[in-house]
Structure formats: structure tokens, C-alpha cells
Amino acid sequence: MAHEYLFVLCPPFSGSTVLWKLLGTSPAVSSLPYEGQALEGVREFMRTEPWNPGKRLPWLQIKATWEKHWDLHKPILLEKSPPNIARAFEIEKVFQPAAFVAMIRNPYAFCESHRRRLDHDVQISAGKWIAHAAYQIKNITGLKKLTHFTYERFTEQTPQIKKQILNFMPALQDIDITQSFAAHASDETIQNFNHEKIGRLRRTDIDRINAVLQEHEDVLKFFGYELI
Numbered sequence: 001m002a003h004e005y006l007f008v009l010c011p012p013f014s015g016s017t018v019l020w021k022l023l024g025t026s027p028a029v030s031s032l033p034y035e036g037q038a039l040e041g042v043r044e045f046m047r048t049e050p051w052n053p054g055k056r057l058p059w060l061q062i063k064a065t066w067e068k069h070w071d072l073h074k075p076i077l078l079e080k081s082p083p084n085i086a087r088a089f090e091i092e093k094v095f096q097p098a099a100f101v102a103m104i105r106n107p108y109a110f111c112e113s114h115r116r117r118l119d120h121d122v123q124i125s126a127g128k129w130i131a132h133a134a135y136q137i138k139n140i141t142g143l144k145k146l147t148h149f150t151y152e153r154f155t156e157q158t159p160q161i162k163k164q165i166l167n168f169m170p171a172l173q174d175i176d177i178t179q180s181f182a183a184h185a186s187d188e189t190i191q192n193f194n195h196e197k198i199g200r201l202r203r204t205d206i207d208r209i210n211a212v213l214q215e216h217e218d219v220l221k222f223f224g225y226e227l228i
Contacts, residue, residue, distance in 0.1 A: 011132035013113035014105035030074035037081035105151035126212035
């Protein structure tokens with residue numbers, strides 16, 4: 001059977017798990033049991049310096065390992081590992097034909113989650129968002145087959161996003177936006193949690209985030225975001 005490879009390109013703490021689970025509701029899709037980077041046989045090198053774009057990875061070995069876990073009777077093979085946003089062009093060369101669904105989240109909501117989960121200074125978190133966004137701009141403007149949207153559109157305009165995804169890749173046949181999806185510790189339907197997360201930021205936090213973001217307003221503008 002001829003296969004098509006489908007990759008979720010999404011930074012961490014940005015809704016990637018729910019998007020991945022949604023795509024996995026397609027009857028045409030086989031998903032890995034969890035993030036491909038964590039599977040035995042590849043995690044020892046994929047999880048070492050995972051965000052180092054200069055690190056060379058044995059993609060043919062990775063592909064062979066992943067194919068042991070995919071159901072090769074399904075035409076679409078799905079994978080999601082957040083560091084792949086820095087490796088998408090390497091992936092495109094090895095996994096053919098490859099398609100990509102890219103998503104990014106409001107920087108303030110990202111910073112709140114990143115700081116809380118990793119105990120980083122909020123300015124470090126803002127710098128990480130800029131780095132992730134820069135990768136996504138390169139992916140969106142350079143990969144051959146990609147569709148993209150923001151977390152906000154995904155969660156607030158889900159029927160329209162479903163239509164966008166199915167128009168992009170009709171072989172998916174259907175995806176079920178009515179399901180509840182387990183993301184981290186909670187079962188959740190597709191909904192926007194930005195207000196809750198941004199509400200946890202103090203004014204001093206927002207000022208420190210802005211000190212980083214205001215140097216990259218072109219990146220914010222690309223995705224339709226503005227400074228708070």
C-alpha cells in the first residue's frame with residue numbers, strides 16, 4: 001500500500017496533543033502510540049539536544065522504527081513531536097510524500113504554560129516563543145505541502161478548521177470534532193484556554209514578555225498577534 005506521511009508541526013504547550021488526537025480520529029489514519037521522539041529505539045538520540053537544529057539525526061533509522069508502530073494497512077501515517085518544527089525540511093526529504101499541519105498559539109498563553117511547566121523566567125519563555133515562531137514561518141513559507149492556522153482559530157472556529165484540513169487532505173475522509181480529547185491531566189473538548197492562562201500573568205510578567213516581543217513585532221504580525 002502506498003502511504004502518505006502526515007506531521008503535526010506545533011510548539012509545545014500550544015495545543016499539539018489535541019490536534020494530533022483529532023487527526024487520529026480519521027478512519028484513514030494510523031497514529032503512533034505517543035510522540036515519535038519518545039519511542040524506544042530513537043529516544044536516546046531524539047531526546048538529546050532535541051532543539052539543536054544543527055544536530056544530525058539518522059532519519060532512515062527513525063523511519064524504520066516508527067513503521068514498526070504504525071498500522072501499515074492505513075494509508076496515512078501520523079506523527080507529532082514538537083521539536084520537529086526545527087527539522088521539518090529534513091523530514092520532508094525522507095518521508096515522501098509528506099504533508100504538514102502547522103499551528104501556533106498566542107505568545108502570552110504560551111509563556112504562562114512554558115514558565116509554569118518548566119520553571120523558567122518569563123522572558124526566557126518569550127524568547128522561546130519567538131524561536132518557535134521563526135521556525136514556523138520558515139515551515140509555512142517553504143514546505144511543499146502544508147496547511148496552517150492558529151490555536152485560537154482551531155479552538156474557536158473548529159468546524160471551519162475541519163473543512164480546511166479535509167480540503168487540504170481529502171484522503172483523511174473525516175475527522176470527529178465532537179469527541180473529548182485527553183490532553184495532559186484533563187479530558188477536554190476542543191476549547192480555547194487562553195483567557196485562563198493569560199489571566200495568571202501579573203502586569204509585571206506581561207511587561208517582561210513585551211520587552212522581548214516588541215523587538216519582533218514582524219513575527220507577531222505574521223500570525224495576527226499584537227502586544228498586550
